[in-house]
Amino acid sequence: MPHTEERNKLPHDFLKSLGFPTITVHQTFTHFDFTLPGRRVLVIGPMGSGKTEFSARVWRDAAIAQKKSDVIRELTSTNGVDRRKVFFVRSEIDGARFKEYPVDALAYRNGYIRCGEYIASIRDSFGLEQVLADYPDVGTFIIDEASFFDERIAYVVRNHSLERGLLFIFPTLILNFRRDIFNSTARLMLDIATDVIPLTAYCEHPDCMKDAFYTYRYYQVNGQECPALYFDPLIIVGGDTQKDDSLYPNYCSRCDEHHYLPAKEYTFFHLKPLGERASRGEVAPLKEELQALKNNIPASALYKHMQERYGGKADAEIYMNALKPECIAEKALMYLFFEQNMIPEDLLVRLVYEFDLDRNYMTKVLSDNLRPVSFDQPLLSVID
Numbered sequence: 001m002p003h004t005e006e007r008n009k010l011p012h013d014f015l016k017s018l019g020f021p022t023i024t025v026h027q028t029f030t031h032f033d034f035t036l037p038g039r040r041v042l043v044i045g046p047m048g049s050g051k052t053e054f055s056a057r058v059w060r061d062a063a064i065a066q067k068k069s070d071v072i073r074e075l076t077s078t079n080g081v082d083r084r085k086v087f088f089v090r091s092e093i094d095g096a097r098f099k100e101y102p103v104d105a106l107a108y109r110n111g112y113i114r115c116g117e118y119i120a121s122i123r124d125s126f127g128l129e130q131v132l133a134d135y136p137d138v139g140t141f142i143i144d145e146a147s148f149f150d151e152r153i154a155y156v157v158r159n160h161s162l163e164r165g166l167l168f169i170f171p172t173l174i175l176n177f178r179r180d181i182f183n184s185t186a187r188l189m190l191d192i193a194t195d196v197i198p199l200t201a202y203c204e205h206p207d208c209m210k211d212a213f214y215t216y217r218y219y220q221v222n223g224q225e226c227p228a229l230y231f232d233p234l235i236i237v238g239g240d241t242q243k244d245d246s247l248y249p250n251y252c253s254r255c256d257e258h259h260y261l262p263a264k265e266y267t268f269f270h271l272k273p274l275g276e277r278a279s280r281g282e283v284a285p286l287k288e289e290l291q292a293l294k295n296n297i298p299a300s301a302l303y304k305h306m307q308e309r310y311g312g313k314a315d316a317e318i319y320m321n322a323l324k325p326e327c328i329a330e331k332a333l334m335y336l337f338f339e340q341n342m343i344p345e346d347l348l349v350r351l352v353y354e355f356d357l358d359r360n361y362m363t364k365v366l367s368d369n370l371r372p373v374s375f376d377q378p379l380l381s382v383i384d
Contacts, residue, residue, distance in 0.1 A: 034083040037165030051171035052108040066098035078165030083139030125153035143149030147186040152361040154188035173354035177217035201253035214255035226321040231335040275342035293329035338371035
């Protein structure tokens with residue numbers, strides 16, 4: 001039996017014996033296999049890596065496969081469902097993307113495919129169950145950005161795939177802009193997956209051609225790139241168009257070197273301890289930091305941390321640009337409220353009014369992150 005190195009060399013020797021020049025032969029990019037029942041396929045990668053375009057390829061492959069004979073139908077069907085019939089599911093909160101396309105479009109950055117009636121927008125796993133019930137003969141469901149849904153969706157998917165032989169494809173972010181597992185739903189999707197297809201993109205830094213595995217979030221303020229702080233809200237719903245906006249971010253793919261993520265240590269060394277003290281009734285230190293973040297950034301612990309941590313770096317300017325976007329105090333407070341559950345809602349509302357924080361911005365972001373709060377209460381009722 002030849003060694004591994006010798007086995008790897010055999011195809012090249014064979015091609016050379018046929019008169020081909022010495023070349024590198026890569027694995028064939030095959031058409032999608034609809035014959036295997038019960039698969040749960042994760043298609044992962046940073047924004048811009050082609051996850052949704054992969055879904056469009058599956059759709060086109062299905063259209064070709066449906067033209068085959070009854071012999072093929074027997075191979076692709078289980079329990080009365082045919083996996084060549086494909087349905088596309090997206091999240092309701094993702095409605096701001098691709099507004100220029102038709103409502104039935106499976107849209108990606110370089111085009112779209114019309115899905116007709118085989119497309120739906122849902123809010124949660126209960127919505128998916130309704131779609132599954134409404135289309136009992138469909139065998140393949142592509143669920144875009146599954147990490148945006150509740151955790152229960154992982155078990156809905158697993159049960160239907162095991163019991164009915166359905167095939168599920170999930171083009172989704174597994175890592176968020178912090179390079180952490182996106183959320184508990186993403187973790188469960190990894191647990192139930194039978195296949196993982198990783199995609200990469202070029203690093204979108206203008207001076208780099210490395211593979212990018214990460215999604216980078218930044219704001220563009222007066223034409224300057226401003227990296228998102230670590231405690232930036234987990235979900236900020238918006239379109240895919242480039243924005244020069246202090247409140248709504250842009251995204252791109254970046255490699256390790258050019259994925260800037262300032263204030264991670266500040267979040268754990270300063271911000272979370274302030275939240276813990278506030279949860280025990282010591283609100284004054286948190287108020288002091290919020291006051292500085294709102295009105296005098298150079299007086300904040302955040303500014304001091306940034307200067308100490310990044311001031312001596314060659315790319316210090318890009319890190320310090322992270323302090324230029326608006327609503328840093330709002331973001332810090334929301335992080336403690338809906339991600340860390342350290343701040344009760346009544347204290348959140350009280351602090352919002354006390355420091356005159358941007359209620360419109362906070363209302364939208366809290367809603368996007370499924371923790372809606374009403375700030376319409378009379379002022380006297382929230383400030384003692």
